[in-house]
Amino acid sequence: MAPPRLAVALATFALLCAAAAGQDDKILRPWPPDCSTADNYTADSQYKKNLDQLLAALPAAAGDNGWFYEGSVGTGADRVYGLIMCYADYNATACMDCLSRAPAGITTVCPGSRSVRAMYDACTLRYSAAPIPATADLAVLYIVYLTFPEVAVTSEGVRAAWVPLMSELTGGAAASPLRLASGSTPYSSSQSSQEMYGLAQCSRDLNASECSRCVSSYVGQLGKLFPNNSGGVIKGYSCYLRYQVAALDITLPPAPAPATPPPAGGPSSSSKTGIVVGVSVGSVSILILLGFSMWLLLRRRRRKEANLHEETRAMEDEFEKGSGPKRFRYGELAVATDNFSDKYKLGEGGFGSVYRGFLKEMNLHVAIKRVSKGSNQGRKEYASEVRIISRLRHRNLVQLIGWCHGGGDLLLVYELMPNGSLDKYLHSADNKLSWPLRHKIVLEIASAILYLHQEWEQCVLHRDIKPSNVMLDASFTAKLGDFGLARLVDHARGSHTTVAAGTLGYMDPERRARGRASARSDVYSFGVVLLEVACGRSPAVVLDDGAVIHLAWHVAELHGQGRVLAAADPRLNGEFDAREMESVLVAGLWCTLDDRRLRPSIRQVVGVLRLELPLPRLPMRTPAATYKPPPAAGL
Ligand SMILES: *[C@@H]1O[C@H](CO)[C@@H](O)[C@H](O)[C@H]1NC(C)=O
Ligand SMILES: *[C@@H]1O[C@H](CO)[C@@H](O)[C@H](O)[C@H]1NC(C)=O
Ligand SMILES: *[C@@H]1O[C@H](CO)[C@@H](O)[C@H](O)[C@H]1NC(C)=O
Ligand SMILES: *[C@@H]1O[C@H](CO)[C@@H](O)[C@H](O)[C@H]1NC(C)=O
Numbered sequence: 225m226a227p228p229r230l231a232v233a234l235a236t237f238a239l240l241c242a243a244a245a246g247q248d249d250k251i252l253r254p255w256p257p258d259c260s261t262a263d264n265y266t267a268d269s270q271y272k273k274n275l276d277q278l279l280a281a282l283p284a285a286a287g288d289n290g291w292f293y294e295g296s297v298g299t300g301a302d303r304v305y306g307l308i309m310c311y312a313d314y315n316a317t318a319c320m321d322c323l324s325r326a327p328a329g330i331t332t333v334c335p336g337s338r339s340v341r342a343m344y345d346a347c348t349l350r351y352s353a354a355p356i357p358a359t360a361d362l363a364v365l366y367i368v369y370l371t372f373p374e375v376a377v378t379s380e381g382v383r384a385a386w387v388p389l390m391s392e393l394t395g396g397a398a399a400s401p402l403r404l405a406s407g408s409t410p411y412s413s414s415q416s417s418q419e420m421y422g423l424a425q426c427s428r429d430l431n432a433s434e435c436s437r438c439v440s441s442y443v444g445q446l447g448k449l450f451p452n453n454s455g456g457v458i459k460g461y462s463c464y465l466r467y468q469v470a471a472l473d474i475t476l477p478p479a480p481a482p483a484t485p486p487p488a489g490g491p492s493s494s495s496k497t498g499i500v501v502g503v504s505v506g507s508v509s510i511l512i513l514l515g516f517s518m519w520l521l522l523r524r525r526r527r528k529e530a531n532l533h534e535e536t537r538a539m540e541d542e543f544e545k546g547s548g549p550k551r552f553r554y555g556e557l558a559v560a561t562d563n564f565s566d567k568y569k570l571g572e573g574g575f576g577s578v579y580r581g582f583l584k585e586m587n588l589h590v591a592i593k594r595v596s597k598g599s600n601q602g603r604k605e606y607a608s609e610v611r612i613i614s615r616l617r618h619r620n621l622v623q624l625i626g627w628c629h630g631g632g633d634l635l636l637v638y639e640l641m642p643n644g645s646l647d648k649y650l651h652s653a654d655n656k657l658s659w660p661l662r663h664k665i666v667l668e669i670a671s672a673i674l675y676l677h678q679e680w681e682q683c684v685l686h687r688d689i690k691p692s693n694v695m696l697d698a699s700f701t702a703k704l705g706d707f708g709l710a711r712l713v714d715h716a717r718g719s720h721t722t723v724a725a726g727t728l729g730y731m732d733p734e735r736r737a738r739g740r741a742s743a744r745s746d747v748y749s750f751g752v753v754l755l756e757v758a759c760g761r762s763p764a765v766v767l768d769d770g771a772v773i774h775l776a777w778h779v780a781e782l783h784g785q786g787r788v789l790a791a792a793d794p795r796l797n798g799e800f801d802a803r804e805m806e807s808v809l810v811a812g813l814w815c816t817l818d819d820r821r822l823r824p825s826i827r828q829v830v831g832v833l834r835l836e837l838p839l840p841r842l843p844m845r846t847p848a849a850t851y852k853p854p855p856a857a858g859l
Contacts, residue, residue: 251332252325254342254349255366259334271338271353274298278306278351279327286310286323290402291347291477292428294356306351311464312404313423314346315475322347341461348427348461358429360438361462364445370455375469376413379452382469385411385420389467390443391841393424397463398436398837399828403428406474421472425464432836438463440838552637554630557581557592564594570644576633580640589640590625593706594633610636616680620672622695622705641703643696650691650760659800661700662757666808667833668702669694673750673826676704677743687741689749690730691756729763729774733818744820747829751815755779758808760793776816779809780845807832810839817843 265271278297286293291310296303308327310319326342326349334340339352343365350356389409396405404425411420424442426435442458442465450456455468466472560581561568570578576595583590614624628635646665649657657665669689676684686693686704693706732748735741752763755775765778779791788809789802811832817823822843824832831837 251329252322252344253329254326254333254344257330257333257340257342259337260339261337263338264336265338266336270298270302271304274302274304275331275351278304279330282306282308282327282349283320283323287320290428291319291323292402294429296355301353304351304353305355306349307356307427307429308347308349309427310347310477311345312406312425312474312476313466313472315473318346319475319477343459343461350461356429358431358434359462360426360430360434360441361460362438362441363460364442364449364458365461366457366459367449368457368459369450369453370457370468372454372468372470375418375454376416377452377454377469378413381411381413382420382450382452382454383447385409385469386443386446386467389420389422390424390446393422393465394436394439394443395828395837395840397424397426397439398432399825399831401827402477403430403435404476406472408472411469418469419471420467420469422467423464423472423474424466427462430462432831435463436838439465550626550637552626552628552635554628554635556583556585557628557635557637560584560590561592581637583637588625591638591640593636593638595636612684616676616684618672618675620668620701620703621675622703638705641695641705642698643700645692645705646694646696646702646757647691649696650756651762654795659796659805663801663804663808665694665696665700665702666754666757667830669704669750669753670826670830670833672702672704673746674830677746677826683743685741685743686746686749688730689746689753691753694753732816732820734820742820743826744823747815747823747826748820750826750829751812751823752776754808754812754815755791758793758805758812759791760795776813777845780813780842783809783813783842784845803835807835807839810842813842814840817845 265275274297278295281295281297282293285295286308292308294305294307296305298304306327308323310322314322322344326344326347330340330342330349330351333342339350339354341350342348389407392407392409393405396407397403399405404423406421406423408419408421411418424439426438430438438460442460442463445458446456446465446467449458455470456466458465558564560583561579564577564579568579568581570580570591572578576593579592579594581590581592582588610624610627614626617623622641623639624636625639626637628637673686673689676686686706688706689704693704695703695705697703730749730752732745735745735748752775756763759775759779761775763775764772765775766772779788782788782791789805791809792798792800792805811824811829814824814832815829824840828837828840832839
């Protein structure tokens with residue numbers, strides 16, 4: 225039996241079909257399709273039944289899944305695999321039209337074919353008796369010359385604009401979960417200056433490296449294919465590239481509905497549902513066409529919201545009852561730490577002191593952070609923040625167990641990390657952290673930040689990423705601590721706190737100047753940590769002549785000389801994987817660019833660290849722009 229999901233898919237499709245048929249019942253013809261000619265299926269075969277079921281389900285499935293779908297129907301020799309996807313330079317109407325009419329018409333275009341690859345203006349459709357390989361097919365199938373007569377093109381001008389545009393698009397498409405990137409860059413000719421727009425898009429089943437490989441290969445052919453054109457399109461089954469010296473309308477698909485299973489029993493869709501891109505729906509006609517599926521989406525979203533409210537209420541109940549984030553009595557914590565005696569003190573940080581403690585009742589060793597705060601802060605004010613923080617769960621975050629508002633202070637209770645913090649190892653004379661361990665640690669921190677920034681329901685800024693906030697558990701798994709604390713402390717100390725919170729060597733220039741934190745300022749701080757871990761030195765580098773420069777500038781200089789590996793920690797004795805080391809150093813430089821807009825998102829950083837993304841080409845740094853000796857006290 226088909227799962228219930230399929231019934232919904234079919235219902236949606238019926239409606240789309242009706243809408244489409246009302247407008248135009250002609251078959252949508254693909255560009256010359258690739259229809260298999262051997263071993264055709266027969267009219268009464270199981271393969272045909274499975275294929276019909278798949279083709280009927282694909283449009284709605286893709287409609288709900290960000291305009292891409294891959295799945296299969298059937299089992300054994302009769303199993304049919306299919307994939308459908310829209311191109312982002314067509315609007316929602318055109319996409320929905322293509323999604324609904326392409327599958328409907330393909331059996332008329334290629335009757336009897338066991339596998340088909342078909343490309344339309346707005347979408348592409350493939351089905352096959354074998355799983356569709358998730359590898360880049362570099363063949364260029366179609367080339368379209370676009371001419372904008374009002375634009376004066378010179379091949380030099382076009383080429384000059386391609387370079388920055390294409391490098392942005394290649395990396396951007398690979399890094400984006402939707403596998404698409406668009407952008408523009410100034411284009412200047414003798415007569416005028418305009419913008420060149422571009423789009424790169426990959427079939428969303430490809431992983432980042434395959435996508436990047438495909439787009440790069442097309443980019444490499446631009447010069448040959450379009451010697452002096454004001455626009456052009458290269459189209460293949462794995463990727464798509466378009467540029468033009470004229471405005472280009474890009475329509476991003478709506479965010480995929482959560483957890484869509486494949487039409488039936490197939491491999492799960494490889495699309496990610498991580499990033500909400502936003503819906504760009506422009507017209508009434510789209511709304512009519514999309515009506516039903518939108519309604520489904522909305523209903524699902526509303527349900528999700530309702531669930532959230534319920535969850536919050538449950539949290540409050542839990543909170544009162546004492547399960548979940550526990551509110552401790554001050555007395556309990558005082559007993560656990562022998563009245564906060566120095567003997568139990570683990571350290572002192574920007575936010576306050578940390579004590580080791582033992583909670584007899586729970587038989588649990590904990591770290592208790594005592595944050596001194598301003599006078600009259602209410603319990604309620606902390607409660608909501610603490611509740612958010614305590615709901616964050618990730619294997620690379622230090623878990624908050626509970627809190628207490630008493631004795632004039634805020635006390636936060638965490639799981640105890642037996643191996644202390646990363647800084648202790650990095651800067652000890654005999655730094656014993658091997659490269660594989662360091663590499664594992666940076667990947668773990670990155671995945672914690674990715675969770676905070678992009679994977680949780682709202683973006684949570686850490687605001688104080690530095691090695692002393694990276695804790696190591698018994699097996700040296702890195703866990704980021706103190707997340708969200710900066711915000712709590714901001715509450716406590718009022719307006720002048722953003723500078724006190726965070727540590728200067730890890731703070732990006734804009735944050736230093738204006739105190740504005742953002743996801744990209746967290747990325748900056750993480751970049752400094754990357755460099756620090758790879759180089760084994762602190763953010764302040766003292767030169768032979770006594771001048772102090774920032775580590776990022778020191779590494780950038782070596783990178784500029786083409787010998788970035790010379791920055792590696794000498795205590796490693798050259799024992800490291802050169803590709804990994806280079807990726808960590810280059811990612812560190814990328815993250816610490818002065819201009820926030822040029823810094824990567826944490827997802828891109830993860831791509832580079834995992835060697836899935838090609839190393840970015842970094843803009844040249846000018847010493848003046850980078851070098852600003854931070855006050856020694858801040859480091
Ligand atoms: C969508 O694009 C088609 C052509 O591809 C165009 O005819 C139609 O007017 C567009 N609709 C909207 C709402 O922009
Ligand atoms: C199989 O079907 C295709 C059309 O899809 C047709 O062109 C081809 O001739 C058929 N092959 C045989 C052997 O009938
Ligand atoms: C990406 O996909 C290709 C082809 O499926 C595979 O060979 C490669 O190992 C994958 N890369 C990563 C990083 O998963
Ligand atoms: C550029 O375009 C012009 C026509 O606009 C053509 O005559 C010329 O051959 C083209 N140049 C190259 C290198 O193809």
